Amino acid sequence: MSLITVGSMAFDALETPFGKVDRIIGGAATYVAWAASNFYQPIKLVSIVGGDFPQEEFDQLNARGVEVEAVEVVKDEKSFFWSGRYHMDMNTRDTLVTELNVLGHFEPKVPESYQDCEYLMLGNLAPAVQQSVIAQLKHRPKLIAMDTMNFWMDIALDDLKATIKMVDVLIINDSEARQLSGEFALAKAAKTIMAMGPQYLVIKKGEHGALLFHQDRIFSAPALPLEVVFDPTGAGDTFAGGFIGHIARTGDISFDNMKTAIIVGSALASFCVEKFGLERLKEISHNDITTRIQRFAELANFETALV
Amino acid sequence: MSLITVGSMAFDALETPFGKVDRIIGGAATYVAWAASNFYQPIKLVSIVGGDFPQEEFDQLNARGVEVEAVEVVKDEKSFFWSGRYHMDMNTRDTLVTELNVLGHFEPKVPESYQDCEYLMLGNLAPAVQQSVIAQLKHRPKLIAMDTMNFWMDIALDDLKATIKMVDVLIINDSEARQLSGEFALAKAAKTIMAMGPQYLVIKKGEHGALLFHQDRIFSAPALPLEVVFDPTGAGDTFAGGFIGHIARTGDISFDNMKTAIIVGSALASFCVEKFGLERLKEISHNDITTRIQRFAELANFETALV
Numbered sequence: 001m002s003l004i005t006v007g008s009m010a011f012d013a014l015e016t017p018f019g020k021v022d023r024i025i026g027g028a029a030t031y032v033a034w035a036a037s038n039f040y041q042p043i044k045l046v047s048i049v050g051g052d053f054p055q056e057e058f059d060q061l062n063a064r065g066v067e068v069e070a071v072e073v074v075k076d077e078k079s080f081f082w083s084g085r086y087h088m089d090m091n092t093r094d095t096l097v098t099e100l101n102v103l104g105h106f107e108p109k110v111p112e113s114y115q116d117c118e119y120l121m122l123g124n125l126a127p128a129v130q131q132s133v134i135a136q137l138k139h140r141p142k143l144i145a146m147d148t149m150n151f152w153m154d155i156a157l158d159d160l161k162a163t164i165k166m167v168d169v170l171i172i173n174d175s176e177a178r179q180l181s182g183e184f185a186l187a188k189a190a191k192t193i194m195a196m197g198p199q200y201l202v203i204k205k206g207e208h209g210a211l212l213f214h215q216d217r218i219f220s221a222p223a224l225p226l227e228v229v230f231d232p233t234g235a236g237d238t239f240a241g242g243f244i245g246h247i248a249r250t251g252d253i254s255f256d257n258m259k260t261a262i263i264v265g266s267a268l269a270s271f272c273v274e275k276f277g278l279e280r281l282k283e284i285s286h287n288d289i290t291t292r293i294q295r296f297a298e299l300a301n302f303e304t305a306l307v
Numbered sequence: 308m309s310l311i312t313v314g315s316m317a318f319d320a321l322e323t324p325f326g327k328v329d330r331i332i333g334g335a336a337t338y339v340a341w342a343a344s345n346f347y348q349p350i351k352l353v354s355i356v357g358g359d360f361p362q363e364e365f366d367q368l369n370a371r372g373v374e375v376e377a378v379e380v381v382k383d384e385k386s387f388f389w390s391g392r393y394h395m396d397m398n399t400r401d402t403l404v405t406e407l408n409v410l411g412h413f414e415p416k417v418p419e420s421y422q423d424c425e426y427l428m429l430g431n432l433a434p435a436v437q438q439s440v441i442a443q444l445k446h447r448p449k450l451i452a453m454d455t456m457n458f459w460m461d462i463a464l465d466d467l468k469a470t471i472k473m474v475d476v477l478i479i480n481d482s483e484a485r486q487l488s489g490e491f492a493l494a495k496a497a498k499t500i501m502a503m504g505p506q507y508l509v510i511k512k513g514e515h516g517a518l519l520f521h522q523d524r525i526f527s528a529p530a531l532p533l534e535v536v537f538d539p540t541g542a543g544d545t546f547a548g549g550f551i552g553h554i555a556r557t558g559d560i561s562f563d564n565m566k567t568a569i570i571v572g573s574a575l576a577s578f579c580v581e582k583f584g585l586e587r588l589k590e591i592s593h594n595d596i597t598t599r600i601q602r603f604a605e606l607a608n609f610e611t612a613l614v
Binding site for chain 1: 358388395441456491494495497512515516524525527528529530532533534535536553557559563564567568569570571581583597601602604605606607608610613614
C-alpha cells in the first residue's frame with residue numbers, strides 16, 4: 001500500500017519582510033512529501049522537472065522513503081519557476097514571475113508500481129491533470145484529498161468542478177471557499193461546496209487556523225500564535241502533507257481522526273513558516289513534532305467538567 | 308460575596324443587513340448582567356440612566372438576581388443613546404449617533420452594601436470612571452476584569468494605561484491590541500500589553516474566536532461558524548459577562564478554568580448575535596447553554612492519543 005502525491009516540483013524565488021532568496025527548491029509535491037514522510041512510507045511522487053533539478057534533492061527524498069519513479073525528468077528543459085513577494089501582513093503576496101516551463105505540458109503517467117495506491121493527495125495543479133491521475137488508478141483509493149487555488153476557479157471552473165466531484169476531501173482557503181460557493185459565511189459556503197461532491201471540506205484561514213466540515217459536523221483548529229512568520233511559502237502544502245500523512249499512518253478516516261490530522265497538518269505548517277522554503281522541514285525531528293502537537297493540545301483543548 | 312458590574316445602560320438604534328430597530332435596550336452593563344446572571348447571583352450593577360429608562364427592565368434584572376442600588380436614575384435627563392449601522396461583513400460598523408446624555412457626567416458611587424465585591428467586571432467606559440470604582444472598594448476583589456475600546460486609546464491613553472495597570476484581566480479586540488501595543492503579531496502584542504500590568508489578556512477576534520494569554524501560556528478558543536449573524540451588538544459585553552459569570556460561580560481563577568470561562572463567554576456571545584439586542588439572551592435556558600457549550604467542545608477538542 002502507498003500514498004501517492006501529485007503536484008509540482010519547482011524553483012522558487014522569494015522576498016519577505018525578513019529577507020530574500022533566489023532559486024530555492026519548492027513545489028507542492030515537494031512540500032507534501034517532506035511533511036507526509038514524517039508519518040508514512042512509501043510515498044510515491046507524480047511530477048515533472050527539468051534537467052536543472054538537483055539530483056541531491058531526489059536523493060534526500062529517497063532517503064525518506066519517497067519514490068520518484070513517476071517524476072518525469074525533461075533533460076533539456078527547465079523546471080517550473082515561481083517568484084513572489086510577501087506583504088508586511090504575510091497573508092497577501094504578489095506573484096512576480098511564473099515560468100511554467102516543463103509544467104506547461106505535464107501529462108502524468110501512473111506506473112504499474114503505483115497501482116497499490118491507498119491514499120491519494122492531489123497537490124495544486126491544473127484540475128484536468130489532477131483528474132487524469134484519478135482516472136489512471138485501477139482501484140479507487142481509500143481516500144482522495146485535493147488542494148486547488150483561485151487561479152483554477154478563474155480559468156478552468158468546469159474542469160475544477162468535475163475534479164472536485166471525484167474527491168473525498170477538498171482543501172482550500174477561506175477566500176477560495178467564498179469564491180467557489182458565492183457565499184460569504186463559511187458555514188454556508190461549506191454546505192454549498194460539499195453539495196458539489198466532496199464529503200469533507202477543509203478551509204484554511206492562515207493565522208486564524210482551519211475548519212473541517214463533514215455533513216453537520218464542524219471542527220475548528222487553531223493556528224499557533226507566532227511572533228514571527230518568516231516565510232509562508234509551502235505552508236498550505238505542508239499542512240496537506242501532515243494531514244494525509246497522519247491519515248495514511250493510522251488508516252483511520254473517521255471524522256474524529258481527521259480532527260487530529262488537521263492538527264498534525266497545522267503543527268507541520270507552523271514549523272514550515274519558521275525559515276525559508278523547506279529548510280525547517282528538513283531539520284525537525286519526530287520529537288519536535290510531538291512536542292509541537294502537544295502545544296496545540298494545550299492551545300485548543302479545554303475542560304467542560306466544571307460547566 | 309458578589310460580582311459587581313460597572314458600565315453603561317442605554318438605548319440603541321441598529322441597522323443590520325437583516326433589519327432595523329429603534330430604541331431597544333442596550334449598554335455594556337445590561338449585556339454583562341444578562342449573561343453573567345445565568346451563572347452567578349447576586350450581581351450588583353453600577354450605572355446611570357435617565358428618567359426614560361423603563362422600570363420593567365429593572366424588574367426583569369431584579370428577577371434574575373441583579374441588584375440596581377447603585378444605578379443612579381436622573382429623572383429629568385435622558386439615558387445614553389447610541390445608533391449604528393453594520394456593514395455586510397458584520398465585522399465593521401459606522402456610528403450614526405452618540406448622545407452621551409446622563410453618561411456625560413457619570414460619577415459612580417459604590418454603596419456600603421457593595422463592599423463584599425469578590426469579582427469586578429469593568430464594562431467599557433471612560434477609564435477614569437472605571438478607575439474610580441476600583442478606588443472606592445475597601446478590599447481588593449479576587450479578580451478585576453476590564454473591557455475597553457479604541458476610542459479611549461485615541462483620547463485618554465494615559466488614563467487608560469493607569470487603569471489597565473490596576474486590573475487582572477484585560478479584554479480587547481485584535482485591532483485594539485495592535486493599536487495599544489504597536490505590534491502587528493498578536494503574540495508580540497500580548498507580551499507588550501501584559502507588561503503594562505494585567506496578568507491575563509483576552510483578545511477577541513470576532514468570527515475567528517478569541518485568544519487568552521497568561522505568562523507564556525496561550526489558549527485559542529474558536530467561534531461557532533454561524534450561517535447568519537443577525538446583530539453583533541453586545542456580543543463583546545455578553546462574552547465578558549459569560550466569562551466573569553463562570554469564574555464567579557466556580558471561584559477558580561486558574562488558567563485552566565479561565566479557558567473554560569472563555570468558552571462559556573463565547574457560547575453566550577453566539578446566542579447574542581442570533582437576534583436583535585438582548586432578545587435571545589432573555590429567551591435561553593440553562594439547558595440551551597450547556598448544549599451550546601458541548602457544541603464548542605465538539606468544535607475544538609481533539610485527541611492526541613493516535614499521534
